[in-house]
Amino acid sequence: MRLRTLSLVTLLLVAAAAPISGAAAAGASAVEQQSTTTQAEACSFPxxxxxxxxxxxxxxxxxxxxxxxxxxxxxxxxxxxxxxxxxxxxxxxxxxxxxxxxxxxxxxxxxxxxxxxxxxxxxxxxxxxxxxxxxxxxxxxxxxxxxxxxxxxxxxxxxxxxxxxxxxxxxxxxxxxxATADDIRESVSQMREVLAGAEKPVGLNYFYGYTSGSETFIGDVMTTAGLRNGAAEANITGFAQINDETVVEMNPEYVVAPEESPVPANEAWNSTTAIRENNVIRVDTNYLQQPAPRSVDAAETIMQAVHPEAYEEYRAMQAENGTATGESTTAAETTTTVVVDDTPPETGAETGTGTETDADSPGFGVLAGLVALVGAAMLAARR
Known part of the structure; x- marks a missing residue:
């Protein structure tokens, strides 16, 4: 997540250095007090x-x-x-x-x-x-x-x-x-601006036999980063299974997958441009599959892999606007975990496996029963 701090610090330093007359100071103080009061009222309780x-x-x-x-x-x-x-x-x-x-x-x-x-x-x-x-x-x-x-x-x-x-x-x-929400909106706007004239290749999100079609959070992360969502173009809506025949027909140029989740290595998948050219983009699981501020980092990872020149332009734009360009200042060393959360209510059933299947992979609740069998062992092994 990008926190806009440089410009704020600059403004504060300039303000501190500028001489202020008594009347001006009194006026500024009144305006500041009014602004503070307004903000407090807007954030009041109950x-x-x-x-x-x-x-x-x-x-x-x-x-x-x-x-x-x-x-x-x-x-x-x-x-x-x-x-x-x-x-x-x-x-x-x-x-x-x-x-x-x-x-x-x-x-x-x-x-x-x-x-x-x-x-x-x-x-x-x-x-x-x-x-x-x-x-x-x-x-x-x-x-x-x-x-x-x-x-x-x-x-x-x-x-x-x-x-x-x-x-x-x-x-x-x-x-x-x-402020954090505005940072997200600004980053998204900047990505779309630098990618406005770019040719967008077909991408496919893959996670244990399922993909992200239209009306999905991950689909929007992909398209914001400069990919076409092949699953959506194949008339797949929501989080749904995808078969080899559809993959071959789609012929994705890029595959987007969470870290450590397997991508098929069969004849159908090996025939795609993505696999032949080794265009499998691995994205931090906790960023790709959680609808939260660091999802911007997931989009950046994809954008850097697919559109490196536009990515550099985007970074320069952020620097010019006084936006920090490092990884989130609150991020810790990431433990990669395949998790399933923010699922549609009708598919988020309990599995009875002892694993939490509602942990934050948006929409993949349809996988709960399947991943519980295949993924629970992976989770246990990594813990």
């Missing part, structure tokens, strides 16, 4: 908002203890500088720096209600998958008077920006939430 379930959630005061039931919500809290307010996380948020200091509220098949309640939260943030898989757990939390906000299924980077801003508002971190 605050009410309607979540994805149609439930009006009311927060009587600024939450000081937040539990996140999926790593995308946790990542967002980290990125808006509110990690100290988080008291509970799911097991798949372990890659975040300092997450080990938080209570692990995961159970055998998703969130453990008792662990969540033991964390004494003022607010619980819930992905659509967790709600679809175990609505009764949300009901149990609400029955105890705990405010629970359920998010909808992410389908785009615009959704990520809006979700980031919403989390900022819910947790009383309004300014930081807006």
């Amino acid at each position: 605050y009410s908002a309607t979540d994805a379930t149609g439930t009006e959630v009311t927060l009587e005061s600024d939450p000081e203890r937040v539990v996140t039931l999926n790593p995308s919500a946790a990542q967002t809290m980290w990125e808006i500088g509110a990690r100290d307010e988080v008291v509970g996380v799911s097991q798949y948020a372990a890659y975040l720096d300092g997450a080990s200091e938080k209570a692990n509220v995961s159970g055998a098949n998703g969130a453990n209600v008792e662990k969540v309640l033991a964390a004494n939260p003022d607010l619980v943030l819930v992905p659509s998958s967790s709600y679809g898989a175990s609505k009764e757990r949300v009901d149990q939390l609400r029955a105890q008077g705990v405010p629970v906000f359920v998010f909808g299924e992410g389908t785009s980077l615009a959704y990520v920006a809006n979700k980031t801003e919403q989390i900022g508002r819910l947790t009383g971190n309004c300014e930081a939430g807006r």
Whole structure:
């Protein structure tokens, strides 16, 4: 995630160095006070908002203890500088720096209600998958008077920006939430600007026999980065299985896959341009499959591989605008884990395997049963 700090620091230094008359200082102070008051009022409590379930959630005061039931919500809290307010996380948020200091509220098949309640939260943030898989757990939390906000299924980077801003508002971190959301929007706008005239090759996202078609978050990450979504062009909607015949007919020039997830090596796949030219783009699992601020990094990884010259132009544009160009300042050493989260409610069923299948890979809930058999062993081996 890119945090715009340089320009702000420059403005502060210029302001500090400039002489200010008494009248001007008084006027500036009045304007500043008015602005601060306006911002405080805009971020005041009580605050009410309607979540994805149609439930009006009311927060009587600024939450000081937040539990996140999926790593995308946790990542967002980290990125808006509110990690100290988080008291509970799911097991798949372990890659975040300092997450080990938080209570692990995961159970055998998703969130453990008792662990969540033991964390004494003022607010619980819930992905659509967790709600679809175990609505009764949300009901149990609400029955105890705990405010629970359920998010909808992410389908785009615009959704990520809006979700980031919403989390900022819910947790009383309004300014930081807006700033981080604006950074996401600006990065997306800059990518599209430098790629406006570029020829966009066909790309295919692949994950254990499934792909991301139209109306998917990963599909939008790919197209923002300068690929055509071959699955969408093949009339695949949502997260669906893809067969070898479709892959051959599509003939993708690039394959986008999470780190360490296998790509088929059979005759059909080996005939594609992507495999013949070794154009398999490996993207950090925690960034590609979590609808959260660091998804911008996933798009950048793809863009750098497919359009290196445009990527350099994009980097120069960010530097010119006073935008930091390094990796997120809150990022820790990443533990690559195949996780499944933010799934459509109708497909996010519990698997009974002892692995959390609602951990943050947007939309891949249809994989829960399949990946539970193939992936659980991988997960256990890597832990």
